[in-house]
Amino acid sequence: MAAVAVQLWCVAALLGTAVVAVALSRSRQLATTLIYGATMLACAVAMIGAGRWLLDHPGGASELTLPIGLPWLGAHFRLDALAAFFLVVVNLGGAAASLYGVGYGRHEHAPHRVLPFFPAFLAGMNLVVLADDAFSYLLCWEFMSLASWALVMAHHRESGNTRAGYVYLVMASFGTLALLLAFGFLAGPAGDYGFAAIRAAAHSPSAATLVLILMLLGAGSKAGLVPLHVWLPLAHPAAPSHVSALMSGVMTKVAIYGFIRVVFDLLGPPDWSSSGIVLVLGGATAVMGILYALMEKDLKRLLAYSTIENVGIIFVSLGLALAFQANGQALPASLAFTAALFHVLNHSFFKTLLFFGAGAVLTATGERDMDKLGGLIHRMPVTSVVFLVGCVAISALPPFNGFVSEWLIFQAVLQSPSLPQWGLKIMVPAIGALLALAAALAAACFVKAYGISFLSRPRSAAAETAHEVDGFSLAAMAILAALCLLAGVLPGVVIDALSPIAVEILGHRLAPQSGLAWLSIVPIAESKGSYNGLLVLVFIAVSASLLFGAIYAYASHAVRRVPAWGCGFTDPAPAAQYSAAGFAQPIRRVFGTLLFHASDHVTMPAPGDIAPARLRIELHDLVWERVYAPLVGAVGYTANRLDRLQLLTIRGYLSLVFATLVTLLLVLAIWS
Amino acid sequence: MVVISDILVQGIQMLLVFLLAPLLTGFVRKVKARLLRRRGPSVLQPYRDLLRLLRKEVVLADNASWLFRATPYVTFAAIWVAAALVPTFATGLLFNWTADLIVIVALLGTARFFLALAGMDVGTAFGGIGSSREVMIAALAEPAMLLIVFCVALVAGSTQLSTVANFIASSQTGLRVSLGMAMIALVIVALAENARIPVDNPATHLELTMVHEAMILEYSGRHLAMIEFGAFLKLLLYVSLIVCLFFPWGIAIFGAGPLSYVVGAGVYVLKVGFAGFLLALFETATAKMRVFRVPQFLGAALMLGLLGTLLLFVSKSL
Known part of the structure; x- marks a missing residue:
């Protein structure tokens, strides 16, 4: 068959x-x-x-x-x-x-x-x-x-x-x-x-x-x-969690498939200027997506926004591939293209895993609001480990898979001086800086997601009494977490598996990687840059265990459990901890003032009044307010005006039909 | 035989950074004290502090999780591996090709990620304030770091540290404006990443001004020793990085024989000492800035990196 x-x-x-x-x-x-x-x-x-x-x-x-x-x-x-x-x-x-x-x-x-x-x-x-x-x-x-x-x-x-x-x-x-x-x-x-x-x-x-x-x-x-x-941060979280995982981890990839199929395969050789559009859109998407995610306190919406970031990264990589391909530079083009596909694969692993984790949290506590979570690492031991793997992987940290694809993209960015067009030459390093910014912000975002929901003290009764979820869910998450690690330490195998696609679409591939000594990856040449995820993992593991062994052999073993120190005073109320919005405050202040028109309003009670002080955060989604809201208004306005057409007499309709016919005939007459 | 000598050189390198890191911090503290006309503790004080901390019991918060206890080891290991991969006294070390400059930066990112998580673990306000500020500073430093990498890679044609050091040590490079800009940018990034003045104050325990110290406030005993040692190593790593990228002269070329290794090591220690002196001088002469001035400070690094890169586009010899 x-x-x-x-x-x-x-x-x-x-x-x-x-x-x-x-x-x-x-x-x-x-x-x-x-x-x-x-x-x-x-x-x-x-x-x-x-x-x-x-x-x-x-x-x-x-x-x-x-x-x-x-x-x-x-x-x-x-x-x-x-x-x-x-x-x-x-x-x-x-x-x-x-x-x-x-x-x-x-x-x-x-x-x-x-x-x-x-x-x-x-x-x-x-x-x-x-x-x-x-x-x-x-x-x-x-x-x-x-x-x-x-x-x-x-x-x-x-x-x-x-x-x-x-x-x-x-x-x-x-x-x-x-x-x-x-x-x-x-x-x-x-x-x-x-x-x-x-x-x-x-x-x-x-x-x-x-x-x-x-x-x-x-x-x-x-x-x-x-x-x-x-629509994405509204619709993805609204579905049941395993469907959210599919929508974020997989359906966005089907859209990317459509883009690759038409632009790379059907359209033929591209023009270099069009790659600029893709690069700018991708870079803006990566940074904006992750900044939106940082402002969020709903765990599933945060993940949905982070999907936008990753889509941006993939589009940047595709834009690079277009730019190199347009200039006939086959090797960098196949590097950028392979990096994009690698990131597609990686994102499908870790985003699916993270949405599963959010679903597990939802099952265990009934909460998606991070400000009502906390301390789940003690009550959901397996989920907390696999979710941590997902967080490290998506933050592009070695030795997990997210880092490999970002590293490959950076290697492609570093090839940009060979591009002949000045516009691209200057644009690509700036886009690279945007990618680095997005990666660092992603790390911040997932420190927040994990720190607020899984670490710290429980912020609600539901979080305090949570239980680990069932074995099927855990197995699904564990498999994906293992894949995240495997793709991170054996990137050469993945790159080689992706090479037929690069050959098919671009007519060129990266040199075979999986036969290299110690399973390193060397995309261009060893003198240019190489990476070995396996050895990095082994080095970290060996030095950490050496250290652990040495300390347990020669240093003190004693542990004393006491109430938290907190410089001498820790408010026992869990609400006194950092909240999701509080954690994002420095970044909100640095980036949000411009991009979200963010402002904090503190209402202090009068002296002597025992009412609590209140903090209100004002955030504006400028894309919605400046683009969509006016559009919606215009559509509504037009619809209201056109509404009258529904109540005409039969004579009125007939004359409309007649007028249309005459106009069309006139157009035809003038046309020819 | 070759393999054994390779492993030996790599091992000496790992041991060297391990032994030298506390000394650098002790030296910086001593110079700072002398500049303030204090006698200051001995340069060996950091070693004594570490030993003392190792012998003490760990005082752990009731609700601290396994992540809190594992973080000191993970963090230290990640920084140590990163530090061992930066060429110090010789280029072409055995495992140099394992990681290029981007990987080394990312390894430090891994260390920071876990440290920031550990800051959130116990659920005190200090941990949160430290973590949230640390990730903000990192978010600003990383794009600048990438542009520095870009600038250096444009000159040397590689992100591999050994190759870069060999290239710049060779006489063909000469003085370059773009490299100078990248160096200033890297110094700024290094100050921010190591929680030094003017971004953070390593000596303060005034709670609201601190970033790194707030994040690790709950740590004690051997855990604290690991984290402090990690911070010493990170300082040495950045100093070695600046030295290796911009002042590689005197570094031993791989396979040059034991004598040149010894010379290379001597020159390296001198360079690190000089850098430590400059750091102490700068810290004494500067005041710490407000947290929300830091974006401008690091923004300058970003712009310098970008400018350096653009200059290279204008002319390869700038």
Whole structure:
């Protein structure tokens, strides 16, 4: 059987599971285990199939046309290296989320709103990656959007979720509109919507730039590029946690797949100026995303904003790849491109893991507000370890995987002096500095997330009486944490596995890495820069244990437990600790005054009054206030004015029709 | 035989930074005291402090978690590994290719990440204030550090410290404006990262002005010894980094034989001592700045790094 057929059968299995779920939603416990079990199986088969295909058939493609869809077009599906990689990402996330769901889903109070849509959502994402013509692509894209919208609306009675669903729907429609136009331009007047035909056709530079911008709008709105990100922090947290994990860790990657497929594969050689747009947007997205995350006190929203940051990092890397590719510099281009794919993989690992962790916290305490958490490290020992792994990995710290991809991106940034264009030469180091800023802010953000929720003293009764979650959830998180470490210490293996994609898309790859001594990675040349995650880990482990041994052999062992010191006075009330907003205060003051118009207002009671002093923090989401709110106002205003058209007499309508006809004929007459 | 000598050189390097780090801090303190016309403690006082702390029991807060107890070891190990990878008296050490400059900076980031977490663990206000300010300073220092790396890499064509040191030590480099700017920027970053005046005051225990000391307020005994030792090492690391990047003259080329290693080590100790003297002089002459002036101070480093890079674009010889 053709490889692509195996993938399609897995998708069919997922869709079948969705249908069964509709029928089964009566018996809750059984349905949960069965549906998630079946989904996990289908995803695992699809993942292994795609992964094996990626390793065994570099450069090949497996195609299939089904006689459905448009009668003259049919539905084309194709599995190549790029698609296979993204299928691995999608189905790995899907399998992990299903495993997690077996445990997490038991607490679901409305399983009939989740179970049918969960496998359907995964099927949609698989189909987008497999689609090989514009019509099936858009159809599957919409299917994916709607399935995820249904999951966002699963708990529609909770406050804010309806709005989240609405904003998501509007932004998703906008994104699809942009994609529709992009494919329209790609197909040209001939109107051949198969990807093979689009790839073969020549595209004029102006049309190519237009398509790139439309893809940035269409795929970018789904991925969460600033300023199109507004729906993401509303919708991702609103869904059940394992779905949030899929939306953040996987669905944004499907959008990135769309961008890569169209801009790198279908559009042909790029123009250097368009890479500048991608670089600037990516850099702005990375910094803004993580600053938004720092201002947040809701754990799941914080994670959603951090997704925006990571999408920004990936787009910066893709922009670098475009810039190098446009100038025919194959090696740096493949370095930047590989780094982008590596970060796609990494982000799918740790963001999924972190959302699972947030879900575990939610199950254990019923709280997403960090100011009501604290001290969970004592009550959720396993979750706290795996969540810590996720935090270290996402903060780009060695020896975990997040660092490797950022290091590769920095190595690509360091190649920028070879670019001939002055604009890019000057821009790239500045973008590199923005990336470094985003990485440091990410570390700050995750010190805050972990420090406030898992460390310190419990800030509520729920946090004080929390219990560890079930084994399925823990297993799913532990697997992802292990993958984070593995990809961090064996980066050469991952880079080599990604090389067929770079060859397919750019026609060039990095030198093979996994055969190098001590499993180092050397992207360009050893004299330029090399990294060895394994040895760094071994060195840290060895020196830490030597130290530990020496201290336990020769120094004092004694430990005395006492109340905290705190310079002699510790307020026993947990509210006296640092809060999420308090922790972010220095950064809010440095960056937020300009970017969020942030200001702190302290109301002090009059002397002698025993009322508490109050601190109010004023933050403005300028993107929403300056861009979206006026837009919403304008749409509302126009709708109100046009409302009158609904109450005309029949004569009125007829004259409108007549006027339209005359106008159109006039336009036609003037045109020709 | 070659492997054994390689490992020996690498081992001596690790041992050298291990032994020299407290001495540098003691020396800086001594010079500062003499500049203030005090006699000051002996330069060996940091060693005595460490031994004393190691012998004492650990006084641990009731709700301190395993993370709080593991952090001193993780932090120290990360800094030690980073310090061992910066060439001190010889280039081309055995494990130099394990990590380039970006990795060394990131390893220090790992150490700081855990220390900031430990500051949050017990749930006192001081830990929180220290951690939140520390991460702010780090967020400002890291972009500047990247631009310094960029500037140096543009000149030397590498982020590998050995290669950079060899390149700059060779006579072809000469005086460069851009490297000078990068050096000033690196000094500023080093002052901030090591919690020195004017960003933070390592000697103060006046609570509201401190950053690093507030973060580690709950530590005692052997844990505190590890953290203090880590801080000594970090200071030596940054001094070695500045020396290795901008004043590598006298550094022994790898495989040059024992005599040149001894000479290299002697020159290195002299350079570190001179840097320590300058640090003491600067700290005595400057006052600590308000926390929210720090962004401007580090912003200057960022701009210097950027300017240095742009100058290199204008002309390769600047």
